[in-house]
Amino acid sequence: xxxxxxMHDWRLLERIVGLTNRLGxxxxxxxxxxxxxxxxxxxDFTGPPDALRRLDAQLTRLLNDDKxxxx
Amino acid sequence: MRQREPTVSEPADATGAQLVLDVLADExxxxxxxxxxxxxxxxxxxxxxHPIEHILTRHEAGAxxxxxxxxxxxxxxxxxxxxxxxxxxxxxxxxxDAQMDSIPIVAITGQVRKELMGTDGFQEAxxxxxMGPVTKRSVCVRDxxxxxxxxxxAFRVARGPRPGPVLVDIPNDVLKARCPKMDYFAARPxxxxxxxxxxxxIDEAIALLRAAKKPxxxxxxxxxxxxxxxxxxxxxxxxxxxxxxxxxxxxxxAPGDPNxxxxxxxxxxxxxNQAVHAADVVLALGMRFDxxxxxxxxxxxxxxxxxxxxxxxxxxxxxVPVKVALRGDxxxxxxxxxxxxxENPISSFSSWALDAKALGGALPTxxxxxxxxxxxxxxxxxxxxxxxxxxxTTDVGQHQMWAAQRQRATHPRNFITSAGLGSMGFGFPAxxxxxxxxxxxxxxxxxxxxxxxxxxxxxxxxxxxxxxxKILLIDNRRLGMVRQWQELFWEGRYSHTDLSDNPDFITxxxxxxxxxxxxxxxxxLRDALERFLxxxxxxxxxxxxxxxxxxxxxxxxxxxxxxxxxxAFKESEPVPVVA
Numbered sequence: 001x002x003x004x005x006x007m008h009d010w011r012l013l014e015r016i017v018g019l020t021n022r023l024g025x026x027x028x029x030x031x032x033x034x035x036x037x038x039x040x041x042x043x044d045f046t047g048p049p050d051a052l053r054r055l056d057a058q059l060t061r062l063l064n065d066d067k068x069x070x071x
Numbered sequence: 072m073r074q075r076e077p078t079v080s081e082p083a084d085a086t087g088a089q090l091v092l093d094v095l096a097d098e099x100x101x102x103x104x105x106x107x108x109x110x111x112x113x114x115x116x117x118x119x120x121h122p123i124e125h126i127l128t129r130h131e132a133g134a135x136x137x138x139x140x141x142x143x144x145x146x147x148x149x150x151x152x153x154x155x156x157x158x159x160x161x162x163x164x165x166x167x168d169a170q171m172d173s174i175p176i177v178a179i180t181g182q183v184r185k186e187l188m189g190t191d192g193f194q195e196a197x198x199x200x201x202m203g204p205v206t207k208r209s210v211c212v213r214d215x216x217x218x219x220x221x222x223x224x225a226f227r228v229a230r231g232p233r234p235g236p237v238l239v240d241i242p243n244d245v246l247k248a249r250c251p252k253m254d255y256f257a258a259r260p261x262x263x264x265x266x267x268x269x270x271x272x273i274d275e276a277i278a279l280l281r282a283a284k285k286p287x288x289x290x291x292x293x294x295x296x297x298x299x300x301x302x303x304x305x306x307x308x309x310x311x312x313x314x315x316x317x318x319x320x321x322x323x324x325a326p327g328d329p330n331x332x333x334x335x336x337x338x339x340x341x342x343x344n345q346a347v348h349a350a351d352v353v354l355a356l357g358m359r360f361d362x363x364x365x366x367x368x369x370x371x372x373x374x375x376x377x378x379x380x381x382x383x384x385x386x387x388x389x390x391v392p393v394k395v396a397l398r399g400d401x402x403x404x405x406x407x408x409x410x411x412x413x414e415n416p417i418s419s420f421s422s423w424a425l426d427a428k429a430l431g432g433a434l435p436t437x438x439x440x441x442x443x444x445x446x447x448x449x450x451x452x453x454x455x456x457x458x459x460x461x462x463x464t465t466d467v468g469q470h471q472m473w474a475a476q477r478q479r480a481t482h483p484r485n486f487i488t489s490a491g492l493g494s495m496g497f498g499f500p501a502x503x504x505x506x507x508x509x510x511x512x513x514x515x516x517x518x519x520x521x522x523x524x525x526x527x528x529x530x531x532x533x534x535x536x537x538x539x540x541k542i543l544l545i546d547n548r549r550l551g552m553v554r555q556w557q558e559l560f561w562e563g564r565y566s567h568t569d570l571s572d573n574p575d576f577i578t579x580x581x582x583x584x585x586x587x588x589x590x591x592x593x594x595x596l597r598d599a600l601e602r603f604l605x606x607x608x609x610x611x612x613x614x615x616x617x618x619x620x621x622x623x624x625x626x627x628x629x630x631x632x633x634x635x636x637x638x639a640f641k642e643s644e645p646v647p648v649v650a
Binding site: 009011014015018019053054057058060061065066068069070071 | 199200203204207208210221224225227228233237383384385387388389
């Protein structure tokens with residue numbers, strides 16, 4: 001599963017890595033680039049399908065809160 | 072973080088610390104719970120002559136739990152504060168507790184000066200990283216010009232759509248820095264948006280309900296968070312549907328509703344668990360299918376199609392497959408369901424509700440030896456005598472489950488418990504928070520002897536502020552829930568659960584200026600409870616109960632409603648003696 005994630009706080013990467021590990025998944029490729037007021041992370045995840053689905057959903061929630069905090 | 076221009080061009084006329092307090096006041100905060108220390112001293116100095124009330128707890132954990140109790144009982148954001156390093160780390164459990172139960176809290180921590188950050192300075196900790204996994208967001212504000220925006224955002228995110236805790240860590244030099252006063256009203260955030268569920272999904276949900284023969288509704292903590300109790304009551308009454316609640320949903324059902332089956336889950340009422348087990352449609356509202364509710368997920372409600380309404384899309388399909396997902400604010404969802412069903416009613420399920428009720432009987436209990444106090448008798452009597460609008464908090468363990476089974480809360484904000492995290496030490500400080508939010512109401516902390524000793528220092532807080540919190544101490548001289556599991560699942564090997572050397576709790580309470588009494592004879596219980604409930608100030612009733620009593624029913628972890636255990640001891644057998 002590849003996700004492109006927009007982060008306003010680059011420290012979110014720490015949360016993403018922690019959550020990935022906790023759900024029994026891993027990442028095989030990670031690329032982060034800085035924009036004006038945000039960061040774009042493109043990450044390839046591997047793991048059981050159910051865990052990847054949960055990870056995707058929880059990352060969406062995490063990024064929504066990050067977006068709110070940056071307003 | 073980006074800087075922002077001041078909106079008022081006056082000369083420097085405030086400090087970061089003053090700004091923090093002014094923003095808190097503007098956000099509606101009247102009281103904060105905290106403990107001072109070095110790095111946060113500028114904020115405490117500003118508080119010295121600020122109208123916001125500060126409650127000094129005796130441990131930072133007490134401050135976090137009190138903020139949780141305040142928020143749970145009022146629906147407002149609870150605020151706690153602590154200094155850097157150990158002060159901040161002592162908040163962690165209370166903050167995670169709020170995260171697990173979706174409780175809005177803003178935690179403010181002092182941090183060492185920016186120049187010391189990363190140098191292993193005195194009382195330095197990487198608090199934002201420590202707090203990351205236990206909060207919705209945790210931020211460190213390094214520039215006073217960013218402070219107001221960060222605080223406003225913290226309140227906005229804490230409030231919702233799904234509430235939770237947010238941490239704002241502020242270095243000492245940022246608290247001291249001068250800044251122009253901001254235009255508070257210009258910066259005041261909009262309230263969280265109330266998302267409405269998709270109309271097509273509502274149609275699908277109604278179609279499923281219309282075709283159902285044995286539907287059951289389950290309400291969770293979302294009913295409380297969304298302030299949706301009245302709509303929930305209206306919906307279940309319209310449908311005549313049997314319904315149950317997770318522990319966080321207790322109090323949502325209308326008092327005396329004959330179709331309410333009691334609490335669901337591991338220690339839930341038999342009728343509730345059996346009805347869900349037999350259901351063909353489950354209407355799950357604002358709940359997250361915790362393992363203490365589902366047991367074995369693939370066997371949970373295995374004949375049912377599940378309609379799941381929640382504000383958080385990440386909950387859909389997380390534990391159990393969902394047929395219809397209703398994403399949105401629960402009040403909006405319930406409002407739409409009620410409107411649509413009023414226009415085009417469904418035949419009442421009242422006949423099935425009677426059958427569902429008949430699936431279970433009275434709560435099974437253990438017998439106390441002659442004359443000795445039984446914890447369940449204490450709680451039965453307490454709930455029978457306590458006023459309808461009393462706010463009850465519990466700690467964690469056997470007494471929590473017995474109370475949850477027996478509570479008669481008329482509103483979900485009247486029964487407050489650490490559900491998801493199960494934090495011992497929660498109940499007493501949470502009652503302090505609830506009392507601060509509801510100054511004229513009766514607040515009772517039901518605690519066990521284990522958990523009470525984790526927060527016993529907060530007797531000083533109650534004594535200092537003369538808060539009329541009542542403490543109902545269920546003392547079985549054991550870590551009872553662990554002892555029960557050792558008895559049932561670990562061959563009676565009672566490893567480190569014996570608390571028979573408990574202190575004299577009444578003497579300790581008196582040391583803090585709090586009166587109380589001890590009761591150990593069943594014949595004295597009722598009079599003692601009446602005196603306890605009549606007492607005006609803070610008071611404690613120490614109930615010395617027999618130690619072998621277990622919580623029944625019990626669905627073993629990972630099992631199903633069919634595997635529920637009831638009291639193992641027959642009437643003819645001697646009462647078991649606990650080592």
